[in-house]
Amino acid sequence: MNAIEIKNxxxxxxxxxxxxxxINLSVKKGEIFALLxxxxxxxxxxxxxxxxITKKSSGQIRVFGRDNEAxxxxxxxxxxxxxxxxxxDSFERVINTxxxxxxxxxxxxxxxxxxxxxxSLELSHKKSNQIRTLSGGMKRRVxxxxxxxxxxxxxFLDEPTAGVDVALRKTLWSYLNNLKKQGVTIFLxxxxxxxxxxxxxxxxxxxxxxxxxxxxxKKLLKKFGEKKLIFTIxxxxxxxxxxxxxxxxxxxxxxxxxxxxxxxQNSKKDPASDLLSELNKRSIRFQDxxxxxxxxxxxxxxxxxx
Amino acid sequence: xNIRGIKAIYNFEMSRTFxxxxxxxxxxxxxxxxxxxxxxxxxxxxINDIDGLNYSSFLVPGLVMxxxxxxxxxxxxxxxxxxxxxxxxxxxxxxxxxxFEITCGYVLAAASKxxxxxxxxxxxxxxxxxxxxxxxxxxxxxxxxxxxxFSLFGFIIxxxxxxxxxxxxxxxxIITPLxxxxxxxxxxxxxxxxxxxxxxxNPIVYLVSAFRWSFxxxxxxxxxxxIFAIFFFLGLCLVLISMIFRSGYKIKT
Ligand SMILES: Nc1ncnc2c1ncn2[C@@H]1O[C@H](COP(=O)(O)OP(=O)(O)OP(=O)(O)O)[C@@H](O)[C@H]1O
Ligand SMILES: [Mg+2]
Numbered sequence: 421m422n423a424i425e426i427k428n429x430x431x432x433x434x435x436x437x438x439x440x441x442x443i444n445l446s447v448k449k450g451e452i453f454a455l456l457x458x459x460x461x462x463x464x465x466x467x468x469x470x471x472x473i474t475k476k477s478s479g480q481i482r483v484f485g486r487d488n489e490a491x492x493x494x495x496x497x498x499x500x501x502x503x504x505x506x507x508x509d510s511f512e513r514v515i516n517t518x519x520x521x522x523x524x525x526x527x528x529x530x531x532x533x534x535x536x537x538x539x540s541l542e543l544s545h546k547k548s549n550q551i552r553t554l555s556g557g558m559k560r561r562v563x564x565x566x567x568x569x570x571x572x573x574x575x576f577l578d579e580p581t582a583g584v585d586v587a588l589r590k591t592l593w594s595y596l597n598n599l600k601k602q603g604v605t606i607f608l609x610x611x612x613x614x615x616x617x618x619x620x621x622x623x624x625x626x627x628x629x630x631x632x633x634x635x636x637x638k639k640l641l642k643k644f645g646e647k648k649l650i651f652t653i654x655x656x657x658x659x660x661x662x663x664x665x666x667x668x669x670x671x672x673x674x675x676x677x678x679x680x681x682x683x684x685q686n687s688k689k690d691p692a693s694d695l696l697s698e699l700n701k702r703s704i705r706f707q708d709x710x711x712x713x714x715x716x717x718x719x720x721x722x723x724x725x726x
Numbered sequence: 727x728n729i730r731g732i733k734a735i736y737n738f739e740m741s742r743t744f745x746x747x748x749x750x751x752x753x754x755x756x757x758x759x760x761x762x763x764x765x766x767x768x769x770x771x772x773i774n775d776i777d778g779l780n781y782s783s784f785l786v787p788g789l790v791m792x793x794x795x796x797x798x799x800x801x802x803x804x805x806x807x808x809x810x811x812x813x814x815x816x817x818x819x820x821x822x823x824x825x826f827e828i829t830c831g832y833v834l835a836a837a838s839k840x841x842x843x844x845x846x847x848x849x850x851x852x853x854x855x856x857x858x859x860x861x862x863x864x865x866x867x868x869x870x871x872x873x874x875x876f877s878l879f880g881f882i883i884x885x886x887x888x889x890x891x892x893x894x895x896x897x898x899x900i901i902t903p904l905x906x907x908x909x910x911x912x913x914x915x916x917x918x919x920x921x922x923x924x925x926x927x928n929p930i931v932y933l934v935s936a937f938r939w940s941f942x943x944x945x946x947x948x949x950x951x952x953i954f955a956i957f958f959f960l961g962l963c964l965v966l967i968s969m970i971f972r973s974g975y976k977i978k979t
Binding site: 471472473492493494495496497499501503505507508509511512516519520521522523524525526527528566 | 728729730731733734735737738741742745812813814816817818819820821822823824
């Protein structure tokens, strides 16, 4: 069963703005799903509708098979939400705000569990501090701790690393990966391609309220993440046969003298340098070497600009 | 039923009360005592008895009522308005807690606070006058019932309000005038006949009258009508709040 199943979801705000159009999306149990999209794409609207903060206009949302409106007590108790904006009760103490969250979600009090959450978010030393005395990054971690206080099965993070320094961002990523290992399904939105590239299993891209693509990160990178090696063969080369055999071997594309090699590079293999050393070995001369890169960032920009 | 959720909201509100104890408890108590000293002891000694009561005794139930109404409304309207203003409402909206349970948490907390303030004022006033309470059970019952009713009313205001001004609007321009004209400081019978009739359209008259009856056994209005009127207003608020929640009015976009 999917953690989240969204069918034909539409949302128009009262002012008539159509924020989401016919969204179909499922999030698999135990995965990290990243929703990418530019400002105003509808990411927060989608999260807020799933979590019960915003009302949908039409469509259906199921959380572990249960309708998120008809069965809201069940679905919400499985969900933890870290909203985009930091909003805390400044004068409340960190541990009290966690106790409040846990109670609100109808869980029996357990300071032991809350302590472990604080500990893993490196907040233990601020446990008894008033929230207003914390730094911005700490406040964001308090928001995450609140969302985890009731041991949710699904965690929603709306731009968790906005305004967070690089070191903390990395810490957060490994923390999210740990949560994933414990079986928590994670749904996050982000502007940072790097973030999706680093931790997501699957990636969705949303623009103007419409889902453009949903794909496994690996496939997405492979589909769009190819590199191109372009070069021209020197006319002085005589061994046409050798060239042809190489063209065949590497599935090169030839247009006059211009040769294009499409490939995907990863840490284990680098087909481009294989090709180049083979050309060298066979003394085939080439020139005007050019490499064109397609990373997630370019994919994203291409998709959104279409 | 999410009892733990109700308790969480209740405790949160109560801890806010005790964190700001000077503003939330000491201040209303002090201002009521000042009224009492000025109107009851200083000026009151020159005023004739009303319905066989000396003026300062007559004044106590009305003053408690005045404070209770204001406190109940402001406690709960602020209690629910502030999370909307600061954004922390997101958590309550995303929690497995029903609108009814949310209302319980805020309204019970606001009412508890009002009852507490009411009791402190009564205790304090007993230093100044001989306090007699003929129907103590009814007095406590009315204190709680009226606190609950007006906390609920305040909660509705807090949900409806989308800026700080609107929170003040109804208390300042409706509740306070009605309380002042509602027989807190005088008996309705002291008014010319025409204004007596007008007064019967003022719901506060019934509250003050019933509350004073629980102390001294006599009242401007028939006690049954008073109690009916209080329940009627409570029912009205309940209908209103359920309508508001059904429409997600002004909280969910
Ligand atoms: N309460 C609201 N009333 C009317 N329109 C709204 C409301 N909230 C959001 N919108 C509009 O809906 C659209 C989607 O907004 P949303 O906040 O979901 O975008 P987003 O993808 O989260 O953007 P960002 O990356 O900037 O957070 C925007 O055009 C926004 O102006
Ligand atoms: Mg957003």
